[in-house]
Amino acid sequence: QRKGLGKAAVCAMLLYGAEKLNIERFFCKINDNNTASIKLFESLGFAQCDYAECFKQVELELKLPLLELQRKLRTYGEYREVSCPNE
Numbered sequence: 001q002r003k004g005l006g007k008a009a010v011c012a013m014l015l016y017g018a019e020k021l022n023i024e025r026f027f028c029k030i031n032d033n034n035t036a037s038i039k040l041f042e043s044l045g046f047a048q049c050d051y052a053e054c055f056k057q058v059e060l061e062l063k064l065p066l067l068e069l070q071r072k073l074r075t076y077g078e079y080r081e082v083s084c085p086n087e
Contacts, residue, residue: 032057
């Protein structure tokens, strides 16, 4: 923990979604007692947009223009596509 692997993984996922799948809006739901994950997503520009009391989950949204999203996320690293070996 605290080695930046979570942030790198989230950034890679967001970049892939934005660049390869043309996704422009991202949402996540996190249990409200998972403060580390909430802080991670907030550090990337996510903001709370809803709260589900029945599930005790915070919903966060990130909505940035593609170029701004790419610029922001590339400061945390790049992603590369790899194929899974056949078993």
